[in-house]
Amino acid sequence: MNNRSLISINDYSKEEILQVLKTAEEFEANPRQKILKNHVIASLFFEPSTRTRLSFESAINQLGGRIIGFTDASSSSVKKGESLRDTIETVSLYSDLIVMRHPLEGSARFASEINDTPVINAGDGANQHPTQCLLDLYSIKQTQNRLDNLDIALVGDLKYGRTVHSLVIAMSMFKNIRFHLVSPIELKLPRSIKDFIVANGHSYKQYTDISAVINNIDILYMTRIQQERFADQLEYERVKNSYVLENSMLDNSRDNLRILHPMPRVNEIDENVDSNKKAHYFQQAQNGVFVRQALLATILGLR
């Protein structure tokens, strides 16, 4: 996998994914290895991000690498009308690897094909966000010790949620996954992805309420429901509380249940859940550093 860009989770085989997760375990045990001390990494954020950018920068810093870049396009020559091709051509001359977030879909694939400098896609619009997907997989494996034979509930906006789609597709590489899909009727998982689940030998059930499923699952993957997704605002008001997790709802859940969330959360997980040992979303955010360290090391041929 040396010198290979990561643009879409679909670019990696199951074996390559497992190898990255294994490497991430090494960085979790020892995140401060100065293996990037002779490297310059470009961090190009054409739109703002908190967690993704900071965890990349933390990953790079902890490995002793240097970072150049910008945190939003207004402070770069993009504002003067420079093409993405020219920006990437130039930045390639200054760096060994480019981490890039861009609002337009397909921008990362395009950037990765301009020259040989590897690109890690840190999100291209609503299309792909593969490092998020890998850290979700890492968090599931970390908490359940396996990626096969799991009951996974996905809650919230399953129609537009990019992380949900990628996670379902990636989990479908493993064996015997039972997906429990909890969403308002208007935000159900798209048909094409449900067909994908079945075509890969897994099963799914659909629900409109978390309580219907909460006692029978290993992973509860929460996502935010955005008000603007509803054509009918009354409908939003009616359903929004069905997708809020309270601590008391976890009383009869499985011991091994862990709660994940790609963050940021707004109100879909009550703060009273945070102290429950089943809450794992902050560790999940921390795992983003280890997974990104593993990717940087792998792509630069240092692992």
Added chain:
Amino acid sequence: MENKKTELKVSALENGTVIDHIPAGHVLQVMRILNLENFEDQIYFGANLDSKKYGKKGIIKVTNRFFKDVEINKISLVAPTATLIEIRDFDVTKKSGVNIPDTVEGFAKCINPKCITNHQQITTKFYVTDKVDLKMKCHYCEKITKKDDVEFL
């Protein structure tokens, strides 16, 4: 004898190309894709003609014009059943069908308004995922463009 008057009479081509078996309703689109609207020599075209094979069909006869495969690839997306007949000195010199290519590069537009190819100077590229009911996946944004949504650059 009366029946013969109902048939379309056009003079035979001396040199040129006949594009036959165009799906009814796509003749003008094929004209546009091949940029025949600006062609200056003679063109005959007919739409909704009777076809034994397809019920209704369209046909275009272009004088003194021959097409390269790459040009014909373009019409395969809207007229996969089309037949090409090349005529030189009143003789048929070549007869061929059109093939939907596995990849479509440079002439179709991605349906996704947020696709990078619709914002910067980038040659579009698609992978054809369904040749029967045309579906193409964008190499860049990974969105599917379907037959009815195909626009040409």
